[in-house]
Amino acid sequence: MSARAVQGIAMGGLMALVQSIMGSIIAPRERGRYAGYMGAVMAVATVSGPLLGGVITDALNWRWCFFVSVPLAVLAVILLQLKLDLSTARRAGIRSDYLGCVLVSIAAAIPMLWVTFAGSDYDWISWQSGLFLAAFLVVASGAVFVELQAPEPMIPIRVLGNKTAVWMIVASVGAGVGMFGSGVF
Incomplete structure (x- = not known):
């Protein structure tokens, strides 16, 4: 493992x-x-x-x-x-967004864990599912807050102001559901 x-x-x-x-x-x-x-x-x-x-x-x-x-x-x-020949120009003063990375990773993992255990270890509609939902909302809200404040965010949330970016994300989610949804089902 x-x-x-x-x-x-x-x-x-x-x-x-x-x-x-x-x-x-x-x-x-x-x-x-x-x-x-x-x-x-x-x-x-x-x-x-x-x-x-x-x-x-x-x-x-x-x-x-x-x-x-x-x-x-x-x-x-x-x-x-x-x-492969890449230029090695480095930018000074770049700070990695470690907290944002951790929060985004946890926010992405919580729904996957919920789908894994719901229906087998507990009912889909149960207090455990509610706990997963509450944990997701808290961590996702924290991730959004951190990403909006970070000088070099892992996920630049302000890009959602661009309609093309939003539709690209929607299309990507649709393609992902189409590709992997049947396998999960």
Whole structure:
């Protein structure tokens, strides 16, 4: 379980890193196309990953599912070291928003924990569900407050004043529900 947690944290970091690299090396006019490429790769991986995992589990052992990506990761690291050339200009005075990061992470985890336990460990409508809702509202409110005050916020909430950004977020949530909702159901 610990190794799986480390793998999940590393994958989350890699996803954020890919977006950051795309934002720094790709012109704004071209970013949509490259985001589409990334989405296509994720769509193929979402379908083929479980199928390949089933084949590997049947043919070898379930533990091999964790090792199948090691050669791909090594190849990616080698290619990145050889081909990726990023400028190393650093900005002075940047402060990381650690409190915002922690609060946003907890606010995102609470609904996932609720969905995991509700219906099996307790009823969907129960005092435990109410406790999860109250905890989410408190932590999410704290995250919004901290992010509005932070000089370098993890989530720039003021961007919600832009209609295009709001509709993009709504579309992303819809796409996420469409992709992962049936699996959760």
